[in-house]
Amino acid sequence: MLVIENAYKTFNPGTVNAKTALNGLNLTLREGDFVTVIGGNGAGKSTMLNAICGTWPLDSGRILIDGDDVTNMPEYQRAKYLGRVFQDPMMGTAADMEIAENLALAKRRGKHRTLKWGISKEERIEYKNLLKILDLGLEDRMSSKVGLLSGGQRQAVTLLMAASLQSPKLLLLDEHTAALDPKTAAKVLDITDKIVESNHLTTLMITHNMRDAIAHGNRLIMMHDGHVVIDVSGEEKKNLTVESLIEMFNTVSGREFSNDRTLLS
Amino acid sequence: MNFILGMLGSMPGAISQGLVWGLMAIGVYITFKILDIADLTVDGSICTGAAVCAVLTINGVPVGLSMCCAFLAGMLTGIVTGLFHTKLGIPPILSGILTQLILWSVNLKIMGKANVSVSSRTYEVLLSSMDNTWAIIILAIFGIALIVALYWFFGTEFGCSLRSTGCNLAMSRAQGINTNYTTVVGLALSNGIVALSGALLAQYQGFADINMGRGAIVIGLAAVIIGEAVFSFAKNFALRLLGVLVGGIIYYVVYQVVIYLGLDTDLLKMLSALVVGLFLGIPYLKKRYLRRPKRKGVKTNAGN
Structure with missing residues (x-):
């Protein structure tokens, strides 16, 4: 359904503010996958979504949606494949x-x-x-x-x-409950589950809430430094706990997982 | 008594002029309010419309056709600004200034000199300041027809996509709208209307002049602001556009009264700009100095 191949993106290249946001990102989604995405600040989660949407061109790499190469397609043309919900509630509506x-x-x-x-x-x-x-x-x-x-x-x-x-080929949710109070967030997540299930949508959901990431979807990926470092699905995902997830992250990234926002929520 | 009679006598002229500038302000409304762009092209495109209409008319083209050409020429000027903005990434305000300067030369070339006369004594024109009653009727018909047409247009699927472009660019692209295209179309439509009002103005005053557009954007904004204040109750789009038309009339009636009271006419442009500046600043000042008391139970951004 979605294939991201060797995607690279550096912002402000050649300056002191240079930031490699996507660093050899590879990801393949099967039809009907509901993937939750976690990772620290600057791990490249939102950048990945923006790359799929075509907010700006990739430095290198390829993106295919439903078999079509969309790498060089302008944002408004890709929209026919995609449904998007932004983190900022003001962003998604007029x-x-x-x-x-x-x-x-x-x-x-x-x-x-x-x-x-x-x-x-x-x-x-x-x-x-x-x-x-x-x-x-x-x-x-x-x-x-x-x-x-x-x-x-x-x-x-x-x-x-x-x-x-309209049923999109791919639904992209960028921390779409982060700006809401806990009760409303739970309600919106509930609605999300219902819609995804009833329309059998392939979904990528970024969240900073580990519990949500574990509770929703059939597959979980963790990003770090612009690529995917953990990818679990099926039974293995069902058995995940917040603690085991943090441990996995520490092993993979070789450093302490210290993101207060993620831990506290 | 004579004073008041004299002032009343100048009212029909003020209303006619107000209607012409109100039409022009409807063009400004499209960019300023709907597209959320302050488009300075209008200072040039109003003269382009006047020049095209005047030159074609004195060369024997029927005035109706001349006005159509003026409208198209105006659309072209909007397209130029739109391309500067969308294809070259130049901020809209600067794009407008560039086109405005281009149009200074273009308008001179169209007219061949700084001033072209299209007197109603010599040429078959639609309206003139000689007969204000007739002029008001014609302009009111134009105004109503334009409002009806725009009400329809902005209610269509394409018109809605133009409105959403001005309202939320990111969302519009996410919904598959080519926002570059809608922006260019909006600028073209706006400047077409401005040029059309220029064509009407040239006929009304009997000449086209290279300086006639100077400060047009300020008059247009004034009409938009006055119209919004007077028609603040209006939720309906057509009523709001009517408000802009009425705003133009109010502007010129006040203008006429001020002149009659003996104000130095050299100061008028400055005063217009200051008044418009003040009104544009009111929303900011309100936010800055009139803090509303915090409501109870306001939602906080949990998790941030």
Whole structure:
């Protein structure tokens, strides 16, 4: 489904701020994989997602989605393969537009945008039913501007836009619950699980929460210094504990795992 | 009494001019409010529209066709700015300034001199300051037609993608929108409308002049700001555009009154700029000095 081959990316090359964010990254996802991604700050997790999305070109390496080589494809063209939810709840939606309008934008992802009216009557009914599933009371506020919603509500709407209106080949979640309070975060994660399961989506989910990383998905990878250092799946993953994970990391990276944010959460 | 009568007598002229600049401000609204770009191309493109319309009309082209050409020429100027911005990565404000300077030369070349007359006595034009009632009717029709057209356009699938581009670039790209393309189209549309208003202005005042666009962006912004203040209740997009049109009229009526009160006209541009500057600064000042008391139970960013 997704193949990343020998990906390299250095930011600000040749300056004192040079930072090699991807350092020979290789990763292959099978169809239906739900992979959780963990790693310290600067390990290259978000960079990997941005590379898949095409936010900037790779220095070298190749990316294939569903067999298509997308390495040189501009970001807006890759969007047809991808559903994305960002860490910042403000990033995934257009604040000045209505909930229904936002959903309608996502419904047309990867399609030609014509001069037909932006939202049809049938669509409004479809959106209403989808919003009902979220159980956040949004189905009665379809004409509200998204900017009026809370962070959690916005993330939930973004999830619908990314994964429900059109099934993406690959769903990318970049710490999408990190900016939410614990209760809302749990709710959004719950919605995520439901959507991924019912649509059988191949998913990459970055999280800084080790417990979440273990509890969700069928495979777990840990990144360090721009590549994958731990890759566990199946039974082995089910038996993971936070402690064993930290131990594995220390062995692999040859240094103490010291990321307060990861440990405390 | 004479004073007041005299002032009232100048009102029809003020309303006509206000309508022309209100139309122009609708163009500014598209870039400033929808695309979130301060586009300075307009100072040049309004003159481009006037020049194209004037030169074609005095060479015997029917005025309707001349105005269509003015609109297209305006779109072209917007495309130039858009390409500077999207293809060369130049910040939009600088892109606009570059095009503006290009247009200074281009406009002179179109007209062949600094000033071209299209008097309604000699040529068949749509409107002129000789007959303000007629001018107001024509301009109001143009204004309403434009608002209806834009209301439709920004409600379409493509129009929605343009709005989302101005609202959230990252999200728009993630939803498969070619934001470079929508930005260029938005700039083209905006400057087409500005050039069209330039064409109307040239006919109204009976000439096109190389300096007619100087400070146009400030007048346009003033109309947008006044319109938003007066129509602050309006949620509907068409009503907001109407507000901008009305904003243009209010601007010129106030302008006329101020002139009548005997203010030195040399100072008018400075005062306009200061007033616009103040109003543009209000949102910032509000945020800076009017801190709202913290609500109870505000969500914190857990985990960060």
